[in-house]
Amino acid sequence: MKTNTSTLFLVSLVAALSVGCVATPPTVGDKMIAQSKDTRELGKQWQDGKDLVARGEKIKADGKDIIATGDTKVKEGERLIAEGNKMMSESEMIYKSRFPGQSLDPSKQ
DSSP: OHHHHHHHHHHHHHHHHHHHHHTSOOOHHHHHHHHHHHHHHHHHHHHHHHHHHHHHHHHHHHHHHHHHHHHHHHHHHHHHHHHHHHHHHHHHHHHHHHOTTOOSOGGGO
16 A cells, blocks of 8 residues: 555656646747747748749630630631632532523432
8 A cells, every 4th residue: 555655646746747847938949949930831831822823823824825826716717717608609609600500409409
């Protein structure tokens, strides 16, 4: 029983001393280290944000270039369609004038 009492006393003493250590306020150096870690994290977050902005601006510019190229291609396609339709219409008119009795409809031949 005496051993249990001694052990309990020893454990209580160690626990009390440990609590005393935990209650010690941080030193100026500890505060500076903690603040520098927070500042470093903020700096990294800001830099990551800046990198995202740069990446986003590049993607946006590339997209605008693709749209401009697409608009140019659409206009060229429309021009070719109009030119092709005009050529087809002129060919049909010439054919009808040369062969008045002939139908251009394949089902009526």
